[in-house]
Amino acid sequence: MKRWFLVILFLFLAAILSSCGRSIPLEDLAISLILGVDLDEEDNLIISESSPVFNSEAKKKIETYELEAKTIRDSRRHFDALTPGAVTAGKIQVLLIGKRVLEHEDWFNVLDTIYRNPTFSVNSRIIVVDGPVSDVIHYEPEDKPQLPLFLKEVIDKNIDRSRTVLATPQSLHRQMYEKGMTPLISELKKGQDVEIVGVSLMDQYGKYVDTLGMQETSLLIILKDKQTEELTISIPLPELGDEGGIFNKNELSIDLSRIKSKVKTTYNQDKFHFNYKIHMTASIVEQLFTSGNVKENELEKMIEQELKSRFEGLIKKIQKNKIDPIGLGIYARAYQYEQYKKVEGHWGEALADSNIDVSVDVTIKSTGAIR
Amino acid sequence: MINKKNQITPMQFILLIHGVQMGVGVLTLPRELAQKAGTDGWIAIIICWFFSTLISLIIIQIMKKYPNGTILDLVTHYFGKWIGRASTIIFALYFAILTHVLFIREALFIQAWILPHTNILILILLLSIPSYLIVRKNISILARYSQFVYFMTLWAILIYLIPMKHAEWLHLLPVLKEGWVPIFTAVKTAILSFVGFEVAFFLYPYLQKKDKASLGIVVANTLSLLMYLMITIGAFAFFSPDEITIYNEPTIIILKVIEFEFIERLEIVFFSFYIFVISTTVLPLMFMTVFCTSQLAGRQDHSRHIAWFLLLECIFAVLFPPTFDNNFLLQKMIDQAGLILAFAFPICLWGYVWLHGLFKRRASK
Numbered sequence: 001m002k003r004w005f006l007v008i009l010f011l012f013l014a015a016i017l018s019s020c021g022r023s024i025p026l027e028d029l030a031i032s033l034i035l036g037v038d039l040d041e042e043d044n045l046i047i048s049e050s051s052p053v054f055n056s057e058a059k060k061k062i063e064t065y066e067l068e069a070k071t072i073r074d075s076r077r078h079f080d081a082l083t084p085g086a087v088t089a090g091k092i093q094v095l096l097i098g099k100r101v102l103e104h105e106d107w108f109n110v111l112d113t114i115y116r117n118p119t120f121s122v123n124s125r126i127i128v129v130d131g132p133v134s135d136v137i138h139y140e141p142e143d144k145p146q147l148p149l150f151l152k153e154v155i156d157k158n159i160d161r162s163r164t165v166l167a168t169p170q171s172l173h174r175q176m177y178e179k180g181m182t183p184l185i186s187e188l189k190k191g192q193d194v195e196i197v198g199v200s201l202m203d204q205y206g207k208y209v210d211t212l213g214m215q216e217t218s219l220l221i222i223l224k225d226k227q228t229e230e231l232t233i234s235i236p237l238p239e240l241g242d243e244g245g246i247f248n249k250n251e252l253s254i255d256l257s258r259i260k261s262k263v264k265t266t267y268n269q270d271k272f273h274f275n276y277k278i279h280m281t282a283s284i285v286e287q288l289f290t291s292g293n294v295k296e297n298e299l300e301k302m303i304e305q306e307l308k309s310r311f312e313g314l315i316k317k318i319q320k321n322k323i324d325p326i327g328l329g330i331y332a333r334a335y336q337y338e339q340y341k342k343v344e345g346h347w348g349e350a351l352a353d354s355n356i357d358v359s360v361d362v363t364i365k366s367t368g369a370i371r
Numbered sequence: 372m373i374n375k376k377n378q379i380t381p382m383q384f385i386l387l388i389h390g391v392q393m394g395v396g397v398l399t400l401p402r403e404l405a406q407k408a409g410t411d412g413w414i415a416i417i418i419c420w421f422f423s424t425l426i427s428l429i430i431i432q433i434m435k436k437y438p439n440g441t442i443l444d445l446v447t448h449y450f451g452k453w454i455g456r457a458s459t460i461i462f463a464l465y466f467a468i469l470t471h472v473l474f475i476r477e478a479l480f481i482q483a484w485i486l487p488h489t490n491i492l493i494l495i496l497l498l499s500i501p502s503y504l505i506v507r508k509n510i511s512i513l514a515r516y517s518q519f520v521y522f523m524t525l526w527a528i529l530i531y532l533i534p535m536k537h538a539e540w541l542h543l544l545p546v547l548k549e550g551w552v553p554i555f556t557a558v559k560t561a562i563l564s565f566v567g568f569e570v571a572f573f574l575y576p577y578l579q580k581k582d583k584a585s586l587g588i589v590v591a592n593t594l595s596l597l598m599y600l601m602i603t604i605g606a607f608a609f610f611s612p613d614e615i616t617i618y619n620e621p622t623i624i625i626l627k628v629i630e631f632e633f634i635e636r637l638e639i640v641f642f643s644f645y646i647f648v649i650s651t652t653v654l655p656l657m658f659m660t661v662f663c664t665s666q667l668a669g670r671q672d673h674s675r676h677i678a679w680f681l682l683l684e685c686i687f688a689v690l691f692p693p694t695f696d697n698n699f700l701l702q703k704m705i706d707q708a709g710l711i712l713a714f715a716f717p718i719c720l721w722g723y724v725w726l727h728g729l730f731k732r733r734a735s736k
Contacts, residue, residue, distance in 0.1 A: 013500065090636065118484055123630045170628050171537070177614035327539075334544035 027054040030063070030085035033148035035124075037072070037110060038098030038133035044068050045110070047075035048096075048137050049087070050147065062146055066134055073113045089117075092124045094151045095169070097185070098133045102200065102208035108176050114169045122170040125155045128187040128200045130211070135190040151194070155186055158196050162221045162231040163214040165199055176206060179344050180329020184220075187211055201318075201325050204348055209321045212314075219307075219314050222259055222278060223326045231256045232285065235306045237299075253286035254303065257365075263328070265335040272336065272354035274328055276311075283366040296364055304360045311358040319356070322348035328356075381583040383514035384574055388591035390517040390651030391567035393598060395476050398620040400564055400599065401606035405615045407557035410543050410607045413600055415557035416564075420596040423565035426714055427588040429721045430568070434575040434584070436724055442572035443666055446720075449727065456667070463663035465708050467680070470656040472702045474498070474684060475693045477649045483695075484623065484642050495688050499681040502650070506658050507674035510577050513658055520647045527648075528598075530641060531605060534625045538608035562714075563706050564599060567652070568592060569713040573659055 036048035048066035065082050069075035079087045095114075101107045114120045129136050137147070144150045158164045164186040175183035187200040198213045199220070212220060215234075221227050234253040257280070264275040282303065294302075318325065329347045332340040343350035379387070404412025437445040443462070447455030478494040486494065505516050547554075571588055578584055606621045618624045626638035634640070661680060665673035691697070 013497075119636075121635065122624075122627045123635075168628070174611045174614055177617065178611035179613050181611075330539060330541050334541040337545045337548050 024086060028085050029054075030079070030083040030087045031091050032079075032087060032089055033091060033146075034094045034096060034137060034151070035072070035089070035092050036066070036096040036098070036129075036133040036137050037101055038096075038129070039100040039104075040068075043100075045070065046098075046133070047072055048133060049075075049079060050137055051083070051085075051087070052146065062140070064137055066137070071113070072110065073117075088119075090119045090121060092121055093148045094155075095124050095126045096129050096133045096136060097126065099128055099130050099187075099200070099208060100132075102128060102202060102206065105205040105207045108172075108206045111169065111172075115173060120169075122173075123168050125152055126167040126169065126172055126185050127151065127155065128185045128208075130187055130189040130197060130200075136188070136194055139190060139194055141193070151188075154188075154194075154196060158186075158214075160229050162218050162227050162229075163198070164196055164217055165221065165226075167199075178327075178330070179204070180324065180333050180340070180347055181327040182323040182325055182348065184325045199325075201321065201323055203321070203323050209323055210317065212317075216310075216314055216317075219310055220325060222256075222261055222280075223276070223311070223314070225259075225261045227256075227259050231259070233307075234286070235303070235310075237289075237302045237306060247288065249288050251286075251288045252284065252303070254282040255285050256280045256282055263331050265328075265331045267336045267339045272328075272332055272339070272350065274331065274354065274356045276356065276358040277361070278311075278358065279361045279363075281363045281365045284364065284368050287367075296367075300362050300364055303362045303364075307360045307362070308358055311360065315356050315358070319352045322352045324348055324351050328354075377509035377511045377577060378579045379511055379514040379574065379577050380579055381587045383511075383518050384578050384584070384587045385591045385594070386521045387514050387517045387574060387651075387655055388568055388571060388588060389594045390521065390648075391570050391655050392565055392591070392595040392652075394567075394649055394652030395473060395480065396564045397599065397602055398480075398622045400561070401603045401610075401621045402616055402618060403560045404557050404603060405607065405612065407560055408553040409548060410612050411547060411549070411554055412557050412561070413603045413607065414546075415554050415561040416596065416599050416603060418554070418558050419561040419565050420592055422562065422714070423568055424589055424592045426717050427568045427571060427592055428585055429717045430571050431575065431584045431588055433717060433721050433724055434572065435581075436728075438581055439576055441576055441662075443663070449724065459663050459667050462712075463660060463667065465705070465712055466656050466660040466663060468701070468705045469709065470653060470660050470680075471684065471687070472698060472705055473649070473653045473656065474502075475688070476698055476702075477646065477653060478688075479693060479695055479698060480642070480649075481646065485639055491693060492685065492688050495685055499685065502654060502657060503677055503681055505654055506661065506677050510574070510658065513655055516654065517651045520651050524644055524648050527641065527644060528601070530626070530629065530637070531602070534609060534628050535605060537628060538605065539611075540608050542608050542610075542612055543604065561599075563709065565592065565595060566706075566709045566713045569717075570655055570659060573662065 030051040032049040032051050034048075034050040036046075036050075038046045038048070040046050045068065046066060047069045048064065050062055050064040053061055053063050063083060065079055067075060067078045067082075069078055076087050076089070101110070114122065139147060141147075141150070145153070155164065159166050165184055167185040172183055172185065175181055182204050183202045183206060184199045185202070187197045188194055189197050196214070198211060198217045200208055201210045201212065203209050218231055218233060221231070232253060232255050234251060236248065237250050237252055259278065259280040261276060261278040264277070266273045266275070324347060328351060329340065332347075340347075401412070404415060408415060434442070434445070437448055440448070443455060443459050446458045475495070478491055478498060481494055482489060482491050505513060568588060568591065571584075575581075575584060578587075602622055606615065606625060609625050610618070610621060615621055623638050623642060626641050627636070629637045631637070657677065657680065661673040661676040664676050665671070668676075670676075
């Protein structure tokens with residue numbers, strides 16, 4: 001009797017182990033790899049998605065849809081109507097946001113479902129598109145891998161070389177809410193090809209303000225003290241006299257390593273003072289002038305001078321726009337809490353009034369294999 | 372009642388108590404502390420550790436007076452049969468409600484994070500089976516289970532360190548940004564994460580080497596302190612102080628950024644493992660519940676009680692479909708009881724026992 005009871009109990013329990021009851025074969029899924037958010041000319045929200053096709057009969061290996069919807073989640077209803085597969089959002093690799101979206105202040109709420117729905121990935125790369133998203137999402141280069149993979153690789157490679165920043169839903173969320181910092185997202189443009197431009201800067205409400213080119217982004221990354229594996233900068237040395245001619249004879253490329261940027265934060269005379277001390281070692285990887293007439297310490301001085309003026313130019317640009325992509329507000333909060341608390345609500349303006357000094361110290365480590 | 376077979380080693384004693392302390396609370400702890408005291412919340416944890424260790428030592432001091440019985444026997448010994456019975460009922464109720472809250476919460480978390488389309492009743496039913504199998508035997512089985520789970524889930528600490536490359540340690544500065552007042556308000560929240568050491572009242576008589584009890588309970592509290600500190604400080608550095616209060620379970624969100632070539636959404640794997648950690652909270656409490664009820668019924672064997680208890684849980688889930696909201700509401704209530712039972716009760720009892728000893732000595736002179 002007891003044995004039968006156990007057998008029946010076992011069968012009953014085995015029957016309710018049903019967590020995989022809704023299994024779906026891979027070819028019946030439409031796995032969105034790119035999600036695009038954009039506004040059309042009449043400011044209607046346009047959501048687009050692109051997913052690979054797992055079907056030997058289909059000619060194209062990737063399907064792309066674009067449609068008007070109220071929200072991202074609402075768009076899924078329409079996508080389900082369009083594609084043969086069930087649309088899933090868990091694997092989104094790239095999130096494209098049109099620049100038209102960023103020109104409005106309260107756009108960030110559109111992304112709510114990414115944070116609210118636990119199945120969304122928070123590691124996808126967010127990229128701002130200078131121009132319509134549909135140009136990029138319909139781009140099918142013949143000499144490149146599939147677009148989602150291509151975009152992600154391009155972004156990741158440029159992050160490794162400190163030319164653009166890593167922007168994921170997670171980091172964007174942090175930057176949007178952080179009062180002592182304004183958000184920044186990598187930006188691309190579709191011309192002949194799709195190419196990375198640099199980063200777009202936004203104000204504290206998420207509204208687009210300005211774009212930094214790749215070299216400026218590298219400098220910004222040094223100021224943020226977040227450099228990755230490799231950082232190369234090419235600069236002309238105007239002190240070497242001639243304009244350089246056709247072959248840019250005063251051009252110098254240096255590979256910067258062991259970069260240490262220290263900030264000292266003080267507050268007096270009613271404003272914040274940030275004192276940057278940046279140390280770095282440089283190895284020359286390319287130099288188009290003959291080294292005979294320049295001594296090494298003179299060369300160091302020239303590089304320091306050039307970099308310093310570039311840093312100052314970048315800081316001026318930031319202060320003019322009343323934003324803080326560096327995150328100096330975090331330093332201000334950590335070291336001058338009481339003063340920071342007073343200006344927390346409009347930190348960008350406080351930063352614009354503050355005083356930021358940069359001193360650069362370059363040591364040349366090697367001049368390469370030839371003299 | 373206590374024979375060689377159901378004794379526990381000092382290591383098991385430590386890990387049982389630590390297991391009861393570490394539970395679901397840690398998932399929400401960083402947010403709760405940040406709401407009260409910003410990024411200074413971690414200081415509150417240290418203050419709470421001090422208090423809970425103090426009370427834990429008092430508990431051991433009390434139990435030394437009656438080393439071969441549990442708190443129920445001790446109360447009966449000092450206050451007579453009826454008060455003993457009453458205290459058994461109180462403990463039984465307290466443990467039963469606490470177990471219920473955590474057991475249902477475990478199912479709710481599994482549903483929210485791992486199996487969103489599965490009926491919660493099925494999850495409760497499936498959780499009941501292993502619970503029954505582990506709890507129906509004596510305390511040493513449970514102790515071995517806690518020990519096993521602790522070492523099995525220890526790697527999770529390493530996983531937690533991976534997202535720290537995104538951390539911004541400047542978030543933690545300045546220390547004491549708003550003074551001590553917010554920290555003391557956070558103490559009230561943080562103290563609840565240490566509740567659980569009161570199971571020592573029941574574990575003490577089963578401990579093999581009684582002289583290790585004080586050391587053991589300090590180690591258990593310290594283990595919990597280190598875990599809480601690591602998780603909270605990690606979360607405070609990872610999230611901006613302005614955003615952390617937005618997330619319900621910041622501890623899990625941190626893990627979402629981990630991404631390997633071969634696996635994505637690691638937080639689901641992690642969370643599945645974390646269910647074991649939660650079970651080391653729920654199962655000892657469940658054991659305490661049926662221990663009290665079987666004591667009340669005058670039975671040695673509690674396996675029938677545990678079956679009844681789990682059946683009641685299922686019936687309860689059918690009648691009142693569990694939601695996070697009413698679960699939290701119930702927890703708020705039981706938290707107050709927990710504070711009284713784990714903090715006020717030992718102090719009062721210790722005072723009484725001490726005075727009692729004093730008068731007795733006088734009288735015998």
